Amino acid sequence: MPSFSIRKRLVASDGIFELEVAASFPEGGFLGIRGPSGSGKTTLLRTIAGLCRPECGHIRVDGETWYDSERGIFLQPQRRSVGFVFQDYALFPHLTVFGNIQYATGDRGRTEELLELTRLTDHARYFPRELSGGQKQRTALARALGRRPRLLLLDEPLSALDEGLRQALGEELRRIRREQGVTAILVSHSKTEIESLCTDILELPTCPSGELRLAAPAFA
Amino acid sequence: MNFDPVPFRVSIELGLWVTAILFVLCLPAAWIFARSTRPWLVWIESLGSMPLVLSPTVLGFYLLLLLSPKGPLGAFFLSVFGIRLAFSFPAIVIGSCVSSLPFMLGALKTGIVAIPSHILDASATLGKGRLETVFRVAIPNMRPAIFSGLVNTFAHTLGEFGVVLMIGGSIPGVTKVVSIAVYERVESLDFAGAQAYAIVLVGASYAGVLALNIAQRRAGRR
Structure with a gap:
């Protein structure tokens, strides 16, 4: 507990x-x-x-x-x-959605699984500046779950x-x-x-x- | 007019050495100055900015005392490595490192301050150590600042005159850099010769500053 x-x-x-x-x-x-x-x-x-x-x-x-x-x-x-979803998402601006999640997982399979879970597979190659608020939020969530916290x-x-x-x-x-x-x-x-x-x-x-x-x- | 390209080689070698050494030394220092809250650090940081306001001849004079065979650093190099520092290429590298220090330190510090601290925190909560965070998050997000530090340091070193003349003299192929070559041509009233060196320096400096501004515009648009 x-x-x-x-x-x-x-x-x-x-x-x-x-x-x-x-x-x-x-x-x-x-x-x-x-x-x-x-x-x-x-x-x-x-x-x-x-x-x-x-x-x-x-x-x-x-x-x-x-x-x-x-x-x-x-x-x-x-x-x-821990997995931390920051209020402003704190996504790495130099990495794509895939890169942001991969940074946490270090594992391609797990990254793809999380992309699917958060329905971001189609946006994997986008940079944070190209995402809507909701997509940023889902990327931050997927990244925070990356290490299975x-x-x-x-x-x-x-x-x-x-x-x-x-x-x-x-x-x-x-x-x-x-x-x-x-x-x-x-x-x-x-x-x-x-x-x-x-x-x-x-x-x-x-x-x-x-x-x-x-x-x-x-x-x- | 006989045009001797050797001073260019010396200048470029000097610029490359100084830029590389200062980048390695200034990155951790800039990190500490940007992120630490210890109040006494401002005393050390101010020392690092001194070459901006100090006359190069004053700087060169003290460096000469330091590097001469009787000076602390000169004596050390002579006894340990058997190298006479004063009026040698390593001497002008050391001197130019001191005089160009504020250009590299200032640019890197500005870049580090501009990194949103949340992304560094995010990296820590993702299990990454400090060094990994620096290389994989901080450095990629301060590329314009790094570029600016490299170009400014290199350009300033190319233009360095006072310090180099004070501690390096003007030994052809060793310490005679382009800016000294210009000075000597003018002294001997060879204006065409001076022009040949000077115009290349002007062109190189403009190219450096132009590249810097283009890069900063591109970074600003992102």
């Missing part, structure tokens, strides 16, 4: 505040974390991926400890089995898309996650997005600067 408990100091435009959040949810589950912008959602995902270092706490996934402040454990992001992290994956596309891609996201059987965490400011996709939900309260945020356990 993936679980984390994190305390991290955040510098926001209106001062410093502390993000304190803990949750555990079942393996194969889909945890949605909702909160207004500036509440530390992205920082939380970056911390789980190992791109940020928290002040204290722990992160455990599949019985493996990625971070434990008391035992002095901090695994570098390279050693954590234990934990998929999604940062506002649908928020940059228009309404119609959002629904279609939400559906696709649910199907792909089910087919790949991957445990996932999604952060978003949209209630409907989270309620339609996720199996467990965690609310991050708005936090005025200086106030200590209390841990909100997810209901598993």
Whole structure:
């Protein structure tokens, strides 16, 4: 059962505040974390991926400890089995769709399988600048799944898309996650997005600067 | 007018050596200056920019003291490798490396700063180490900056005069570069000879700058 408990100091435009959040949810589950912008959602995902270092706490996934402040454990992001879909997709501009996915998989067969899964086979030779928002999003998802991660992290994956596309891609996201059987965490400011996709939900309260945020356990 | 092509050979060899050495040295340095937040680094970075504002003769004077058989670097080379550095080809390579350093360092740093940090993070979450990320993500995404660093460094080294004259003198086939050849022709009132060297330098410099601007336009359109 993936679980984390994190305390991290955040510098926001209106001062410093502390993000304190803990949750555990079942393996194969889909945890949605909702909160207004500036509440530390992205920082939380970056911390789980190992791109940020928290002040204290722990992160455990599949019985493996990625971070434990008391035992002095901090695994570098390279050693954590995560797939990260960034809010702006962070596709490599110099590589085609195929190249982006191949960079993660290192295996042609797996790349072709993911292209098919995300319905991108016809766009394999396109560069990111030639793709629509939805196609970029699917490329980012395929790339994030490339290494068969234990934990998929999604940062506002649908928020940059228009309404119609959002629904279609939400559906696709649910199907792909089910087919790949991957445990996932999604952060978003949209209630409907989270309620339609996720199996467990965690609310991050708005936090005025200086106030200590209390841990909100997810209901598993 | 007798036209001697040897200074061109010396200039081009010098340019190639300096450009190659500076690229290898400046890439990791530029990375540190662009990405590290350590406050004391600005002191070192400012030293690297000094050749931009310092008179080449002052630079050449201190380099001469450093490279002479009694200077620290000169003494080291003499005792360990048996090489007399002052007034040799390696001396003008070292001197030109110092005077062209800001051109390479500045271009590479600008290129590294412009890389969106998300794509470097993405590479890390895909399990790639720092070195692999540099070679497979960072370098391909800073090609215009690398090109600009290479062309500017090479062109500046071709035009270098003060530092080369101070520490290299004007030894034909060894340290006599094109810009010094121009100077000597003018000194001896051989304007036609000076013209022959100068016009090639003008042409080469224009070609370099033109190629740079075309490349930057193409990169901007993408």
